[in-house]
Amino acid sequence: MFKPKSRSIEKIYHWVFSLLAFTSLAFLVGIMLILFKEGLPIFKHVKLFSFVFGQAWYQTFDPPEYGILPLALASIMVTVGALFVCVPLGVGSALFLNELASYRVRSVLKPLIEILAGIPSIVYGFFGMVIVAPLLQETLNLPVGQTAFTGSLILGIMATPTVCSIAEDALGFVPKSFREASFAVGANRWQTLTKVVIPAAGSGISTAVILGMSRAVGETMTVLMVTGGAAVMPNSFSSFFAPVRPMTSTIAAEMGETVFGSAHYSALFAIGLILFFFTLLFNIAAELISRRFRVKLGIGR
Numbered sequence: 001m002f003k004p005k006s007r008s009i010e011k012i013y014h015w016v017f018s019l020l021a022f023t024s025l026a027f028l029v030g031i032m033l034i035l036f037k038e039g040l041p042i043f044k045h046v047k048l049f050s051f052v053f054g055q056a057w058y059q060t061f062d063p064p065e066y067g068i069l070p071l072a073l074a075s076i077m078v079t080v081g082a083l084f085v086c087v088p089l090g091v092g093s094a095l096f097l098n099e100l101a102s103y104r105v106r107s108v109l110k111p112l113i114e115i116l117a118g119i120p121s122i123v124y125g126f127f128g129m130v131i132v133a134p135l136l137q138e139t140l141n142l143p144v145g146q147t148a149f150t151g152s153l154i155l156g157i158m159a160t161p162t163v164c165s166i167a168e169d170a171l172g173f174v175p176k177s178f179r180e181a182s183f184a185v186g187a188n189r190w191q192t193l194t195k196v197v198i199p200a201a202g203s204g205i206s207t208a209v210i211l212g213m214s215r216a217v218g219e220t221m222t223v224l225m226v227t228g229g230a231a232v233m234p235n236s237f238s239s240f241f242a243p244v245r246p247m248t249s250t251i252a253a254e255m256g257e258t259v260f261g262s263a264h265y266s267a268l269f270a271i272g273l274i275l276f277f278f279t280l281l282f283n284i285a286a287e288l289i290s291r292r293f294r295v296k297l298g299i300g301r
Contacts, residue, residue, distance in 0.1 A: 035276055039269035042066065046263075051270065057231040057245075059254065059264045066267045068274070070233045074244035077234060078151045078223060082216040085156020087209055090163025094208075097164075098171040099193055110168070117161035125225035128154035133226055140241065144228060148244045151227035155219055159212035166211060170204020171197060203289060210286040214279050217248075224249035247271045 042051065046066050054067015093113065097106050128150055136153075137145030174197050182192040198205070228243020231250065245253075251268050258265040 032276070035269055035273040039266055039271075039273040042263055042266035042270045046267075051267070055233050057250070059267070064264065066263070068247065068267075068271060070231050071245055071247045071250050071271065072274075073234050074148065074227070074231075075217060075246040075248070077148045077240060077244065078155060078227065078246055079213060079216045081149065081152025081240070082155035082159055083209070083213060085153060086159035086163050086212050086216075089156070089160045090208065090212065091167050091205060093160070093164040094167035094171055094205075095193065095198075097168050099189075099197065113161045113164050117165060121158065121219060122221045122225075124154050124158050125222040128222065128226035142241055144243060146226050146228040147242055148227060148234075148240050151223045151244070151246070152240075154222055154226055155216045158219065158222065159215050162215055163208045163212040166208035167201070167205045170201040170208065173204065174200045203291075206289040207286040210282050210289070214282040214286075217282070218275060218279055220248040220252045224252050229253060247275055 046054075051066055051068060052072075053069050054065060055069050056065040056067045057070060058065045093109075097110060097113075101109065129146070132154060133145030133147075133150050135145070136142065136147070136150055178196050178200055179192055182196045187195065223246045227246060227249060229245050229249060230243035231245040232242075234240075234242075234244065251271055254264070255268050258268060
């Protein structure tokens with residue numbers, strides 16, 4: 001039986017952790033309120049449709065034009081390109097670590113991958129600007145090396161450790177009995193991997209991909225340094241090898257030069273609000289997919 005003192009301590013722990021949880025919620029609500037408060041005034045100057053689908057971002061013109069479609073398309077281009085890098089590398093690395101690598105190899109590679117996840121984004125930006133961009137410029141014979149392709153490549157490398165770590169954990173949670181049952185009915189190792197293990201870990205793998213996408217969408221310093229900073233409309237596939245300006249880099253590049261309370265100031269906060277909702281949708285999707293797979297496999301709700 002619990003002593004009265006133990007019950008009192010348990011109640012204290014309960015209230016402390018509850019307070020911490022609600023504090024996190026309060027910060028989230030506070031961020032949303034600030035974004036709404038500072039971002040919504042732009043729509044007194046620009047209609048919502050013109051802001052979202054406008055094809056010109058010329059904040060210094062008279063009158064200025066605040067159309068974020070070139071910025072949004074640049075963010076989509078860079079993010080999709082990053083997925084083509086981080087998903088094969090991240091999921092493939094997770095499969096190798098969990099299913100094929102020996103204990104000695106895994107004990108070395110796993111910590112190294114987690115260290116890569118902790119490297120500051122500005123270091124990746126320097127690497128892309130000094131090494132990758134000149135190399136791509138010379139190899140592909142491009143006018144300039146800071147392009148959407150360069151940004152996709154660096155962001156994909158940045159997101160790979162996150163995807164790999166989460167996907168590897170998901171593969172590790174697949175019950176050993178699933179593999180044994182597959183081998184018992186005559187399946188080989190490859191069939192067990194593709195037909196049993198990967199579908200069973202689909203929840204965690206999907207979550208890993210979505211969270212990797214969230215990191216690519218919300219990254220600032222790296223894309224500011226390696227994508228060129230040109231707020232122009234992509235008009236063809238060749239635009240992938242031309243300078244672009246994603247939404248995050250626009251905020252970082254221009255916020256320090258805006259007049260407090262101006263239309264330009266509000267427009268940048270409105271971009272931040274849109275990015276916030278993008279990231280929120282990605283995280284909600286990750287949670288729904290994860291929950292769906294857990295319920296399907298009967299391992300939780």
